[in-house]
Amino acid sequence: MLRLVRPAMAHMASFVDALCEGYSRDTLREETPASIAQVADNPAWLLGQINDAPLTIVLPDGSLGKRVPETALWYVDGDEFLGSVHLRHHLNEVLEQWGGHIGYAVRPSAQGRGHASAMLAGMLDHARVHHPQLERVMLTVNLKNPASMRVVEKNGGVLADSIPHPWVPGDMGARYWIALR
Ligand SMILES: CC(C)(COP(=O)(O)OP(=O)(O)OC[C@H]1O[C@@H](n2cnc3c(N)ncnc32)[C@H](O)[C@@H]1OP(=O)(O)O)[C@@H](O)C(=O)NCCC(=O)NCCS
Numbered sequence: 760m761l762r763l764v765r766p767a768m769a770h771m772a773s774f775v776d777a778l779c780e781g782y783s784r785d786t787l788r789e790e791t792p793a794s795i796a797q798v799a800d801n802p803a804w805l806l807g808q809i810n811d812a813p814l815t816i817v818l819p820d821g822s823l824g825k826r827v828p829e830t831a832l833w834y835v836d837g838d839e840f841l842g843s844v845h846l847r848h849h850l851n852e853v854l855e856q857w858g859g860h861i862g863y864a865v866r867p868s869a870q871g872r873g874h875a876s877a878m879l880a881g882m883l884d885h886a887r888v889h890h891p892q893l894e895r896v897m898l899t900v901n902l903k904n905p906a907s908m909r910v911v912e913k914n915g916g917v918l919a920d921s922i923p924h925p926w927v928p929g930d931m932g933a934r935y936w937i938a939l940r
Pocket residue numbers: 786862863864865866869870871872873874875876877899900901904905906907909910
């Protein structure tokens with residue numbers, strides 16, 4: 760059965776498989792054999808990083824930023840990991856420019872089956888229930904990612920503006936808002 764759940768040890772073997780097939784925890788940073796081995800060798804450490812995230816975050820330019828509280832959910836079929844979706848509980852200066860409230864990714868072998876659309880819909884429901892302070896959420900998408908733009912638009916995303924991508928020189932990004940209430 761397809762479900763959005765808190766990441767747990769039962770999903771870790773499949774998560775490592777996903778990393779090996781090209782799934783990346785960060786759309787701006789590819790995994791390496793070393794980063795995959797770190798997860799494979801210590802799955803409990805990764806679960807701690809996800810479910811009880813540190814207070815700082817390494818930004819794409821390598822600098823250290825303050826991490827906004829976030830909720831990470833995994834989309835699974837039984838113990839099989841299919842994808843992840845993150846909700847940042849509020850924006851800061853960095854996330855207002857790029858990142859927004861919600862980000863998601865689907866493992867390569869599971870793409871094109873509606874999973875990202877379902878994960879985003881599920882996280883919007885989660886936000887409606889658990890984060891009543893959020894009237895609306897912002898999402899950013901690289902204009903070179905039409906599949907993700909479609910996912911956002913299918914979930915009610917309204918294009919606010921297009922901006923130069925702050926981390927990828929030459930790329931443009933779209934900022935969308937989705938009303939929650
Ligand atoms: C983008 C991504 C999340 C999409 O996941 P997915 O599970 O394949 O998405 P879905 O199947 O729910 O929906 C994709 C939609 O885009 C459409 N689509 C796919 N490729 C497309 C393209 N090149 N141009 C336009 N639309 C496209 C699909 O037809 C589908 O729309 P439909 O349901 O109306 O047919 C996935 O490719 C991914 O994880 N990429 C790497 C990480 C990433 O880019 N994350 C998003 C950052 S903003």
